Amino acid sequence: MMASSNRSKLEIAQERRARDSRIQREAKQRGTTPELIRKQVAFALFFQRIFSQEDSRWMLLGGNALLIRAGHGRFTQDIDLSRDEQWNDLSDVQEEIEGLLRQGDRADDFDFTITKIASYSEPDNYGYGAKTAKITVRVDFGGKQFDIFTIDITSRKHITSAVERLQLKPVLDDDALTDLPKIPTVPAENHMADKICALYEKHQGDKKRPSTRYRDLADLVRFVQDIPLDANRLALVISHESHRRKIIPPQRLVAPDESWTTKYPQAARDFAQYPPHLLPLNAALEYVGTCLNEILNGTRTTGHWNPVNQQWEETTRP
Structure with a gap:
């Protein structure tokens, strides 16, 4: 055509x-x-x-x-x-x-x-x-x-x-x-909520099988690195998505499974423009957690994430 x-x-x-x-x-x-x-x-x-x-x-x-x-x-x-x-x-x-x-x-x-x-x-x-x-x-x-x-x-x-x-x-x-x-x-918040819930959702019909979608955490790194976010909307859509998928997200960002310690860095090496210093699993979790942990534990429901300053701010969205 x-x-x-x-x-x-x-x-x-x-x-x-x-x-x-x-x-x-x-x-x-x-x-x-x-x-x-x-x-x-x-x-x-x-x-x-x-x-x-x-x-x-x-x-x-x-x-x-x-x-x-x-x-x-x-x-x-x-x-x-x-x-x-x-x-x-x-x-x-x-x-x-x-x-x-x-x-x-x-x-x-x-x-x-x-x-x-x-x-x-x-x-x-x-x-x-x-x-x-x-x-x-x-x-x-x-x-x-x-x-x-x-x-x-x-x-x-x-x-x-x-x-x-x-x-x-x-x-x-x-x-x-x-x-x-x-x-x-x-919207960015909906997309991010999909990624968060996918990390902790059991996949492929096996209720005991944890996620192996390493790209989801890598994508969360990119959200935190580059994308302005609204705290209220993010909290609401995470709550909605987790309820709909019948999962309970953690109070802080953690690995879906112990195997991620070795397998995540191996996968992330092949992701274009992924920050090398965030290849270790704990480094990636800590980095994303600076943005998400307050949302996950319910201590933040207002404000906007400023990716330039890498912090939540009680200001208008950049």
């Missing part, structure tokens, strides 16, 4: 080589792989199309939302999207997304094709018991494969508070990544 730019094969080949070189340079500068940078470009091109209109019924969740919010950090391998209503048939979802891709087409010689869509047997990652599915998307440029990525989709009632729209910024300098849209996502 592509409107051609009517450029010659030579011009397209030249652009492909130039883009590949920029991807290589950006990966080296960021200390990551060219494959991950390429995938972020593909994601941006996808968002550019499906969020071309502000009244989208879709919302971005997960690591991509945090990456856009913080402007740096752990790159993701896939996309998490939620739809405001459950679907009756996956073919309807495929047609809907394909329609959005056509509607937002840029005539830039990129072509998006849904190659597979299938239902999940597992419940959604956010504890809503909603339908879930995985979509595989192939991205071509000038008739040749540029990337393949997957999208995890779920149906989820959009939050009652105002949806936040985050400005998408290009991962590298590229003419194809201009006029990027604002991306609808949940």
Whole structure:
């Protein structure tokens, strides 16, 4: 589903080589792989199309939302999207997304094709018991494969508070990544509450199996490092989420399991731009705890987290 730019094969080949070189340079500068940078470009091109209109019924969740919010950090391998209503048939979802891709087409010689869509047997990652599915998307440029990525989709009632729209910024300098849209996502406090509850929720249907989602703690590090937060809202949504998931969060941030002592540093080493001094588990817990412990133990319900000063302040949100 592509409107051609009517450029010659030579011009397209030249652009492909130039883009590949920029991807290589950006990966080296960021200390990551060219494959991950390429995938972020593909994601941006996808968002550019499906969020071309502000009244989208879709919302971005997960690591991509945090990456856009913080402007740096752990790159993701896939996309998490939620739809405001459950679907009756996956073919309807495929047609809907394909329609959005056509509607937002840029005539830039990129072509998006849904190659597979299938239902999940597992419940959604956010504890809503909603339908879930995985979509595989192939991205071509000038008739040749540029990337393949997957999208995890779920149906989820959009939050009652105002949806936040985050400005998408290009991962590298590229003419194809201009006029990027604002991306609808949940407020930072809701996203953070999801991460906190996921740490202490038993997973995969085994009530005795602790979380092994090491990226959740790494993402909490990024929230504390970069994101302004409202204490009252954070306390309320943590209470709501923990009650809904039937868990009791701890009074202070602790490891979900003893195995995290060795396994968390091993995993965190591979997270892009993760602070090296916070690789030890206790260091990460203590750092995030400076923000969260007062919320978890109920001693703070007002104020705003200032990520620059790394403290709670009884002032307006930065």
